[in-house]
Amino acid sequence: MAEQLEDTARIARDLIRFDTTNHGEGRSNGETEAAEYLEAELRSMGLAPQLFDAAPGRTSVVARVEGADPSRPALVLHGHTDVVPADPANWTVDPFGGEVRDGLLWGRGAVDMKDMDAMIITALRDIHDAGKRPARDVIVAFFSDEENGGDFGAHHVVDAHPELFAGASEAISEVGGYSIDVAGRRAYLLQTGEKALLWIKLIARGPAAHGSRLVRDNAVTRLAEAVSALGRTDWPIELTGTTDGMLTELARLHGVEPGSVEPDELLRRTGTGAGFLYGALRTTSNPTVLQAGYKHNVVPDRAEALVDIRVLPGEEDRVLAEVQRIVGSDIEIETMHRDVGLENPFSGDLVERMSNALLRADPGAAVLPYLLSGGTDNKALSKLGIAGYGFAPLQLTGDLDFPAMFHGVDERVPLSALTFGRRVLGDLLLDC
């Protein structure tokens, strides 16, 4: 007989089975079914969740949980319900099957971030079932459209209904709080900031012509040169307070003098965990989509490329000017989407309490500050002055290449990590 699934794993599995694929550029399968599922879970705890549709099918859910001391600023606890596309041909299992295999839950969203959505529900339910309250008011939100910048999700809800977040000072969400192995020791990456994003389109124009002619000003050739120049740019390392603090801690764990080992080398010694960290030290510029032409023997008059650029907080305009210099003045740059970076100090009451919750569950571990190279819905909440953190606690073993799970093939999460996360998150909510 199949083993009974723990509630967090069961809810995460159910959520994976809703195919909430977000293809970007407004194309999406929609999040309504997942939102209604979560709404029912919240309602069964006696809460009064509200649904918000930014567009047909693009549903977000928000509910307020009264805290033991409602006079204190509220904490926003949020997740997103959409996922990036998964091509079943590349996967070992059905990406939307929610299969349990070898002690892991497999499927698109298993780590990004239906795991945390489920942990939020079970942590709150544990508190509810024990007849307790979180230390302060908690605003629970499950947003749509995070994977395409949140215009149909967090940004919409924050802009249209700011009153929902009245009195909130801080927010907790994804991509942080999980462990990596450093020098044989578990170290948790507590995310206190995230890079800014610039999603740009490069456009090259030239004459349309017969493919047999001599065309020196070919738009495809010029675009290819621009794409390769930008894709190959080696952006210099620039440290912020967060990454400087992280490198100092990593050096300490490795038993070397801070500054005595090159930053990239220090990260390399961190094993698979480094996959999260290289991008935090510098700008990155990855070409992701190419588009040009319609016939083998026709030179098109236009060629386009999408490039995903992530920059350190506050560096957006400086980097955009540098990008124009790299691709050349004859390439048009269109900014499709941009959003701010965030950085909070690795100190203060909530940071201490998050660290302590991890250390209570895993004594002897280390907790490191961490700047996320990607972005989260904390960007949208920052418009209301809410300081966002990444704290989706998972205790992991070093053999799983966890950074590769995000948007990766065969995304999966250990069942034991989900149970750990439920416990740590619940513990934090009682003590924050």
Ligand SMILES: [Zn+2]
């Ligand atoms: Zn995510």
